[in-house]
Amino acid sequence: MGVTREFSTDQKQLVIAIKGKFDFSLVQEFRQAYSHIGETQPTVIIDLRETEYLDSSALGMLLNMRKSLGSSVRGIQLINARPEVKRILDISRFDKMFTIS
Amino acid sequence: MKILVVDDQKANQIMLEGLLTGIGHEVCCVDNGQLALDVFEQFQPQIVLLDVMMPHMNGFETAPKLKQLSGNVHLPIIFITALDAKDTLLKCLQVGGDDFLSIPFEPVVLQAKINAHARVRELSYSLAEKNRTLNWHSNRMEREQNIVQHMLRNALRENELEQPFIQTFLRSASTFNGDLCLGKQGPFGNYYLFLGDFTGHGLAPATGTLPISQAFFGMAARGLSVSDMATEFNRRLINLLPDDMFCAGLIVEISPGGERLTCWNGGIPDAVVMNKEGHIEHYLQPRHMALGILPMQQFDSQVEHIFVRPDDFLVAFTDGVVEMEVQPGKLLGEKGFLSMLSQAWQSNGKQGFDSVREQLQDLAFRQQDQDDISLIAMQFSNESAPKLQEQVAHNHLPFTLQIDIGKAEMDRLDPVQQLVDSLGKLDALKPHKTTLYLLFAECFNNILDHNVLQLDSGLKEQLGFERYYQEREQRLNKYADFKIELVIRYDPTSKMVNFEIGSNGKRPYMTTGNADGPPKSCEEQLFGRGLQLVETFADKVEWRRQGQRLFVQYDVSRPPV
Numbered sequence: 001m002g003v004t005r006e007f008s009t010d011q012k013q014l015v016i017a018i019k020g021k022f023d024f025s026l027v028q029e030f031r032q033a034y035s036h037i038g039e040t041q042p043t044v045i046i047d048l049r050e051t052e053y054l055d056s057s058a059l060g061m062l063l064n065m066r067k068s069l070g071s072s073v074r075g076i077q078l079i080n081a082r083p084e085v086k087r088i089l090d091i092s093r094f095d096k097m098f099t100i101s
Numbered sequence: 102m103k104i105l106v107v108d109d110q111k112a113n114q115i116m117l118e119g120l121l122t123g124i125g126h127e128v129c130c131v132d133n134g135q136l137a138l139d140v141f142e143q144f145q146p147q148i149v150l151l152d153v154m155m156p157h158m159n160g161f162e163t164a165p166k167l168k169q170l171s172g173n174v175h176l177p178i179i180f181i182t183a184l185d186a187k188d189t190l191l192k193c194l195q196v197g198g199d200d201f202l203s204i205p206f207e208p209v210v211l212q213a214k215i216n217a218h219a220r221v222r223e224l225s226y227s228l229a230e231k232n233r234t235l236n237w238h239s240n241r242m243e244r245e246q247n248i249v250q251h252m253l254r255n256a257l258r259e260n261e262l263e264q265p266f267i268q269t270f271l272r273s274a275s276t277f278n279g280d281l282c283l284g285k286q287g288p289f290g291n292y293y294l295f296l297g298d299f300t301g302h303g304l305a306p307a308t309g310t311l312p313i314s315q316a317f318f319g320m321a322a323r324g325l326s327v328s329d330m331a332t333e334f335n336r337r338l339i340n341l342l343p344d345d346m347f348c349a350g351l352i353v354e355i356s357p358g359g360e361r362l363t364c365w366n367g368g369i370p371d372a373v374v375m376n377k378e379g380h381i382e383h384y385l386q387p388r389h390m391a392l393g394i395l396p397m398q399q400f401d402s403q404v405e406h407i408f409v410r411p412d413d414f415l416v417a418f419t420d421g422v423v424e425m426e427v428q429p430g431k432l433l434g435e436k437g438f439l440s441m442l443s444q445a446w447q448s449n450g451k452q453g454f455d456s457v458r459e460q461l462q463d464l465a466f467r468q469q470d471q472d473d474i475s476l477i478a479m480q481f482s483n484e485s486a487p488k489l490q491e492q493v494a495h496n497h498l499p500f501t502l503q504i505d506i507g508k509a510e511m512d513r514l515d516p517v518q519q520l521v522d523s524l525g526k527l528d529a530l531k532p533h534k535t536t537l538y539l540l541f542a543e544c545f546n547n548i549l550d551h552n553v554l555q556l557d558s559g560l561k562e563q564l565g566f567e568r569y570y571q572e573r574e575q576r577l578n579k580y581a582d583f584k585i586e587l588v589i590r591y592d593p594t595s596k597m598v599n600f601e602i603g604s605n606g607k608r609p610y611m612t613t614g615n616a617d618g619p620p621k622s623c624e625e626q627l628f629g630r631g632l633q634l635v636e637t638f639a640d641k642v643e644w645r646r647q648g649q650r651l652f653v654q655y656d657v658s659r660p661p662v
Contacts, residue, residue: 006328092630101356
């Protein structure tokens with residue numbers, strides 16, 4: 001359960017993985033995970049492979065992240081979403097704001 | 102010693118028997134060769150004293166037949182002869198006799214000869230015994246090896262290494278391979294690869310295959326991360342292997358579109374990512390110690406992430422490849438091998454791998470002591486393979502579940518998660534867990550925030566996201582006596598899950614704005630998606646009892662996605 005953050009060796013990717021439930025109970029942990037990203041303009045990758053549950057507060061947190069990171073990152077990718085999770089992202093039209101793969 | 106005396110002269114029989122029994126031997130006397138063969142089976146002589154001239158069957162004829170009866174164990178035959186002619190003595194040896202004694206003789210000479218031949222006989226006998234034991238052990242070993250081989254084969258049955266995008270050259274130095282090469286498709290169309298090299302080669306390292314392959318296949322099927330795999334492999338091996346044994350390992354995951362590569366390398370030579378022209382773009386260096394060395398608290402599961410391009414190749418290999426001798430005393434080396442790779446791809450394009458394989462085969466053929474050799478090349482591709490979900494019929498009982506959730510329940514745990522975890526145990530609901538969680542969570546939060554805590558969703562925009570939740574926390578303590586009632590029904594005939602949720606209604610329902618208010622068209626809107634999502638996913642959503650209760654119906658017969 002929770003959030004883990006990992007930079008790639010070349011600092012070009014920041015991978016944030018969310019395990020279990022993604023909702024407002026992770027709000028601070030999640031914000032910390034994308035803080036202090038440095039000057040390298042990394043691509044932020046949210047790995048949802050182990051995200052089983054999420055609700056609208058998680059969607060809000062993702063949008064918050066996007067707003068606060070702005071142009072300090074190259075892009076934000078949401079990856080490895082389970083089909084059910086991906087459907088929630090699709091229906092919320094998150095593909096317009098994030099790269100979903 | 103059991104001694105068989107074969108002589109047609111009664112006088113000789115009596116003389117020899119007397120002498121031999123006198124020095125403690127067991128003696129059996131017969132009159133001719135034929136009788137000697139007849140008693141052989143029963144008496145089991147250990148030494149034979151054989152006369153040359155006898156009726157029915159003489160000594161020359163008898164000797165080879167006795168030798169034959171004795172089989173693998175040496176049977177000393179001493180000819181007793183009155184003839185002193187050289188030819189006769191020679192013939193005695195030619196037909197298989199081991200010694201001869203001319204009558205008359207000194208009794209000590211007979212005794213000395215018997216003792217000498219008894220020693221040879223003993224030696225031969227113990228040798229035959231040892232051979233038998235050795236044979237038994239060797240058969241047993243072979244049988245056991247067959248069993249282990251069978252188990253290893255079965256353990257690797259799930260291996261999905263044979264793919265159009267993968268080429269391999271795997272060669273083991275003995276029956277059992279101490280290198281291990283595994284591949285498996287993950288649930289999102291991602292692909293996992295493991296290349297391992299246990300210390301040494303042969304049976305002992307090959308047994309490490311079992312725990313690693315089982316963990317690998319299980320974790321790949323669940324789509325777990327490379328970092329979790331590395332941790333689990335290390336945990337298993339540290340518990341299992343003796344201190345001087347470990348496993349160098351490379352774990353790789355390729356994303357479904359062939360764009361991202363994640364890897365953990367512990368002690369495997371640099372794997373490389375190469376474009377199709379043979380130019381090396383990335384080196385995946387061994388940044389960690391091999392698996393099965395470091396205790397868990399010191400183990401580092403940090404992985405590397407890199408972007409790759411479809412059509413690029415990953416080439417990984419064990420040190421058996423680079424430690425092959427190209428000339429006596431000169432090893433191929435990592436540099437040598439990588440330049441062989443680049444050249445092969447530059448001059449042969451798609452057939453690059455075949456050319457490398459041929460060169461390695463030639464080298465391997467000339468090796469004195471071989472290590473296990475593994476080489477694998479994987480081409481990335483942007484064609485992902487979607488996995489089909491099976492439709493299965495489920496039979497469950499219909500049920501109605503009533504749950505009252507108050508402050509105490511919320512303090513202890515997340516009631517909605519707990520509820521969905523339990524419902525998800527039913528096969529029919531399992532594939533819908535994520536969606537059911539969304540429905541329950543949104544409705545529960547809506548009732549809690551607006552009906553119980555009297556929070557206006559407009560506050561989220563006024564206060565900001567985090568302040569809103571702080572405010573919510575404060576009000577939770579203030580209105581601590583609330584109770585939210587949830588009634589869930591499942592009907593297996595119509596395949597419908599429906600639920601009604603509301604609070605104990607001590608406070609009037611807020612009339613400002615309809616729940617989350619009118620949907621906003623702007624995609625950037627941070628809040629107010631909750632009930633919109635419920636409307637989208639559910640088959641029916643109704644406010645009942647003047648907005649006090651929310652009714653939601655969801656059809657679980659349709660595919661979850």
